[in-house]
Structure formats: structure tokens, C-alpha cells
Amino acid sequence: MIFADRQRQNRAPAPRAPKVAVISHSHPSLSKGGAEISAYALFRGLREIGVDAIYVGACASTTRHRLAFADEHEFAVFHDAERYDHFYHLAPRSVADQLVAILAREGVELANFHHFYHLGLGALRAVKAMPGMRTFLTIHEFLAICHNHGQMITRQARILCEGASNESCGTCFPELMRTQFAMRRETMLDSFGDFDGFVSPSRFLAERFRAFGLDMARMSVIENGLLAPGTPDRPLKQGKTWTFGFFGQINPFKGVDVLLDAADLIAEDKALSATVRLRIHGNLIGQTPEFTERFEASLKRHPFLTYAGAYDNRSVHRLMSECDYVVIPSKWWENSPVVIQEAYGAGAPVICTGIGGMAEKVPDGVSGLHFRLGDAADLLRAMRLAADPRNAAVLRAGLPPVITAAEMARQYCAAFARAPALARAPARRAPVLEAAE
Template sequence: MTSAPPMRVAIVSHAHPSVSKGGAEIAAYTLFRGLQDLGVPSLFIAAVPQAALDRVSLASADEHVLPYDPAQFDHVLLLGRPAMSTALVRLLRDQNASVINFHHYLNFGIGAVRQVKAQTGLPVVFTLHEYLAICAHHGQMITRPARNLCEAASPEACAACFPEHGREGMTTRRDLMFDVLSRCDGFVSPSRFLIDRYVAWGLPAEKFSLIENGLIDTAPPPERAPRSADDPITFAYFGQINPFKGVDVLLNAVDSLAARPDLAGRFRVRIHGNVIGVTPAFEQRLARAIETYDFLEVPGPYDNRQVRRLMSAADYVMVPSTWWENSPVVIQEAYAARRPVICSGIGGMAEKVVDGVTGHHFRVGDAKDLARVMEGAIKEAGRPERQAALARPSSHAEMAKEYLSCLNGASTPEPSPTPSKKAPIHRQDEVSQAMNQKFKSSRRRVGNVVR
């Protein structure tokens, strides 16, 4: 008798971290590294824009990229080119994958998940990093154009945000997302909050596993010289500077603190990150603040390998996001650097930061309340004893061990027949194609539609 071949895990990511630094692709790659260090056969497959192929840096022969054209992606129905699905299925077969862990459907398209499941018959576990299947507004669950928090999706609420598609169009979108995801064998989420949202949306709770994102480097941060009573408190922001990250709220709080003579010289603010998708008005607002306040620094983008050192130089890490964050990796990075967090008191942020213990909450979007919390932090001078309460983040290997339990437990359905080489998969599956046609008939033309 011959033994069964070892598990070979395929991790599918919508981006490669050498090109894009978002939380989902970093979490996917961290898992890949963890599996590799545990000796588990695995491969990492990332979608990369054709124009960015020369920027990709692959660290091993087990990393693969599939190029795509961003113009050929429908961001409403999340449909990519059928050729992406074909290439993905072929690569999974060529690499003898035995279980698939998707970390996104962006760039590949939601149809790729269905295609992989139907054509390989392999177990598929999907890691959910945000609410894109539920919400067409960038998966933020924020209304448009008012940008208020959305408590729950419904055909009526979604149609109010997207009147150009109407109730029927948004119902069609929901049906497509739910039909594909319901075929998955399991789901992983790094926050209980996200699980609750998807269960309320209709996915079965018993298919979910709660696994926190890990970090590749969890070594203790460099020692910092003891602070004196006269040292200013440093508040530091890390991450993308986009319309949902609350940097505008932080700047408004800075305005309030700067108007206080009793706080002059007692604090500093650093904003680390790249500016993406903001309005010209915000860019002007940021430029004015830099020019006005000598205590405000905006160093710009940073290499993620430097984040531990940069955070260690601060007293508090700021996470002022105005949407329901799932599990921002910056919180795990802050804890690894032994720094408390000041965050909006909603979603996965409130779940990860214990108010008054590992940091502080403030009312989401409320600059006055944020200024109040920052003032309290200034007056308590950082409270170094708080560091003892900070949770130690999981390592990449610990994260991988938890995933292995989930992947091993995924039920394996009956395999589908292998298609003939003379009849390769050229098109989207018939259900996705029919959904697309139904959706197009109920909406005005928006962007590029996959043919």
C-alpha cells in the first residue's frame, strides 16, 4: 500500500506584497511563510497588474504570479476575465495543490472561486478580510455619498447607496456573491465582528474559524531610553492615508490640541504612509497642517521591515479609521512593538484594543473626543506600566498551525471530472454569466464589463 501524498496548500492572494502593502496580501504571505517554516508543502499565487510585473520580487520557486489588466475587471459584480480563472485552475493542477485557501476575489474575480471549486473538486477555504461580498462600496459598509456607518445590508439599503443599479441589480449582486461563497468548505476570519456580519448575511456560523493574523517578526522591539517627565508624548499613525482611515479626524483633533497653550510642547504627531485616493481638498488640508505645526511630521511611505523600529519611537499608535475595520495588522504590529493603541471604538478595532487597558477608544469620527483621549494620554505621560497588559501577537508559524487545523478539517467533496485538454475552460461559468447579463439589464453602464 502507498501512503497518501502530503497536503499541498495553495494560498491565492489578489496581490503580491512586493508590489502592494495591503493587510490582506500581507496576511496571506505571512501564512505562506509560516507553512513553509513548518515544512508544509505550499505555494503562493498572486494576481499582479501587467504594468507592475517588473516590480515583483519572488523569494522562492513556490511563489507564482498571474498578470491581469485592471481595466478588465468589473468592480461592482467582482467579475474578472475568464482567462484568469483558466490560468489559475491550470496552475493549481500543475502544482498538485490539494487544498485551496483564497484570501480575496479581487483581480481574479468571484467566478474564479466557483471555477476552481467546480473544475478541481478540491476543498476551498476562504479567508475574509473585509465585507466586499456584502457591500459594493469598497467593502466598507459605509453609505454613499454621506459616508455614514451601515449596520446591515439589505436590497433597499444597498439600492439607496447605488440608485443607478436599483433594488433588482443589488439583489442580483448579492445572489451571485452568496451563491459562490456558499460553495466553499470553510471560512476564516481574524475577528469575531466580521464573522457576526457574514453570519447575519446568511453564511453558516459552523463553517467559520476565528484565526488571528500573525506576524513574521515577533522579536522584542529595540530598547528605548527611559523617558523623562519633560519628554513630549508622540502619537504615530501608520498605514495608507485614504478616505476611510480617519487621518482627517486626527488632523482635526490636532487643531484642537494645538489651540491649548497648556499643552504646547507636550506632544508630537507623526503620520507614516502613502496617500491614496484622497480629494485635492484633503491634500491641501494636510499640506497646510504640515506648514502650520512644527510638532507634526509626515515622513511618507515606509518599508514594512522598519515598522517595529518606527513604532518603538512613538508612545501611542493611532488607528482612527471611520469604517468597521476587521483586524488591522497595524494593531498586531503595535503590540509587537509594545505600544498601546488609540482607536475608533467600533468593529474589529474595539475587539482588539481593550479600552483603558491596552489603549483607548474614542467615538468614531469625533475629533473632539479623540482630542480628549489624546489629552488624557499626554497628561498620564504614556503610562509605561501599560505595556505589561499588551497581548503578544501570534507568529507566522503559530498562525499557520491554526490554519492547518482548519484546512485539515475542510470536507472534501466528490471530485469533478477533469476536463479534456481539447476543451479548456474559456468562459465564465453559466450561472455567473447569467447573473452578469441580468445585472446589466437592470443598471446603467458603469466601467468596463467583462466579456
């Protein structure tokens, strides 16, 4: 008995998990983008598995009245949107000072950034310089690589960009010098290139950042988890009406215009228009008056097309459960759209553009169907295939399990734990892709 007591006394205590801050460019009460939702789910998942975590979101001073925290573990830094440099992504020093003060006061030892927008690259450098602080960056899109809203779409022709370079970026922005793009890239890599680790929700995005200059030895690919993943089990398809739903922001890159083109084609087939329902959920953002006019005219012209308006993310499982399929007609690469995981959680296969992160997350013929970029006729082909009970049964059977926020948090903790050995190696400074002009 004495020997056992001595063993317990000599046993080394279990290592204490560091206090974690999940830092994002917004708060879900202000913005419902995929990055904010994913970051907030991670924060909640960490707390669920017993990790002491806080959430810090950026908030414009003009919208602070809309900010709504769930508890005392959530914080905000405030910024002036008019005092932000969108090319080099620099913010006033006061933003970094606010963030550092919160992390120091709360005793944070590990900072996981989920964006740099609104915060500015100076905030990343300031946190990285805090004594004993470990830093990780989760990448959700291409803003560090692409000045065109991070969409990797050419500015004039609006076609997919296969890779950034001084010359190609200069073609998109002829008003800027090509040397500025070389400096922008160096500024980005200098700001987060020597973080302890990086996380990407898709291999596609990770590979794009490998080409950009990040060290893949420090990269982990972790799927987005959901706070409420839902139960995908649903009864067998009954009836002859098939409902296809769109969920997300109705902006110029999400391809709702392709859906409107498809609606015009459906209207030409009376039998098909009697069995198909197109339902659009989301809010219009950044659309032209011409698009809005066409959108409203299409709703009036096609009885099978409905606009359900904006939605609360807490209702998404119920709304998707009312759809046989979720359609993602995006015209940019995407990364790992949260809407895909939400659809899987609701038991709905996905019909998507067959490119980028969408193609990676939705294997064609397994858990959904692909169609060609911007091709309404090919989208209609996929919808016809989907509206067959035999095909629907195959696609439903191919839906993968959806990970919870807690499981995502466990995978993040494993990535955090792996990082120290990797981080001891000096960061490699990526070469400039082409000679400055």
C-alpha cells in the same frame, strides 16, 4: 525484536499533508494592504512549519515590471484592470484559466483564497471544480457585502452602514436597480457559499458574514500573525515628550482628517503642544485636492506634526518602537487591522476609534484607549489620558502576545483538518433578504 519489526510494518503511515496554495488579489511587492501582508505571512508560516505551500497573487499586466518574487514558490496570474466588472466581480475567463493551470501544474490539493478581487468569482468556481480540490476562503473585509469599496459606509452621507439590504444599497446607488443587489448577493453566495471552510480574523467580521448568509459551522476565527512579531519589551518612559504615530494608507476612510482636527486643538494649548508629537507614516491614496492642500498647510502650521512619508513594511517595528502610542482613527468598521498586531509587537498601546474590529482587538483601558468616531475632541481626551506615565504603564502591561506567522499557520492547519466532517453537510442556500422589486 521480530514482533517489534512487524509492529512497525503494520503501523499505518502518518497522513500526508496536502499541498496548499495561498491565493491573494495582489503580491506584497505590489501592494502593502493588510490582506496581502497577512496572506503572505501565512504562506511563509506554512513553509516554516513544513507544509508544502505556494503563494499566488494577482497582478495587473501594466504593473508586472514591479513584481518581485522571493523564491520559486511564488507565482502570479495576470489580469487586465479595464476588463473587470466591479459590481458582480467578474473577470475574463483567462484569469481563471491561468490560476487553474498553476494549481494543476504544482499539484495543489488545497486552495486558500484570501480575496476574490482582480481574480473574479469565476476563478473561485473554477478552482472549486478541480477534481479532489479542497477550498477555503479567508475574509478580510466587506467587499462581498458592500459595493461601496467594501467599506460599509453610506455613499452620500458617509456614515456607518449597520447592515446591507436591497433597499439600503439601492439608496446608496440609486442608478442601480434593487434587484441587481439581490442578484449580486446570490452570485457571491453561490460562488463561495459551499467552500469547505471560512476563516475570519475577527468575530465582528464573522458575525457580519453570518448575517449575510455564510454557514457559521464552517467558520473559524484566527488572528493575523506576523512574519517578524518583534519584542514588545522596551524601557520605561523617559522624558516628557509623547509621540503618537499613524501608520497606513492615508485614504478617505482612515481618519487622518480627524488627526488634523486634533492637531488644531493641540495647537490651542501651548503646554500640550510642547509635549506632544504627531507623526504620520504612509502614502496618500484617493484623497481630494482639498484634503492634500489642508494636509500640507497643517504640516507647515504645526511644528509638532510631521509627515514621515511612505514606509517599507520591514521597517514598521523600528518606526513603531519610536512611538509611545499608535493611533488608528479609522472612520469605517475595520476588521482586524494588521497595524494593531504590529503595534503590539513593538510594545505600543493603541488609541483607536471604538467600533468594529478595532474595538474587539483593543479593549478600552487594557491595551489601549477608545475615542468616539470622528470626534477630534474625544481623541484629544484619550491622548491626554495616554500622556500620563501611570496610565501608560497600565496599558503597556495589558498588551497581549502577538502570534507569529508559524503559529497562525498551525491554527490554519487545524481549521483545514476540522473541515471535512463539516463540509459533508449540504450547503444551505441563504434566502433573499427582501422581495425583488
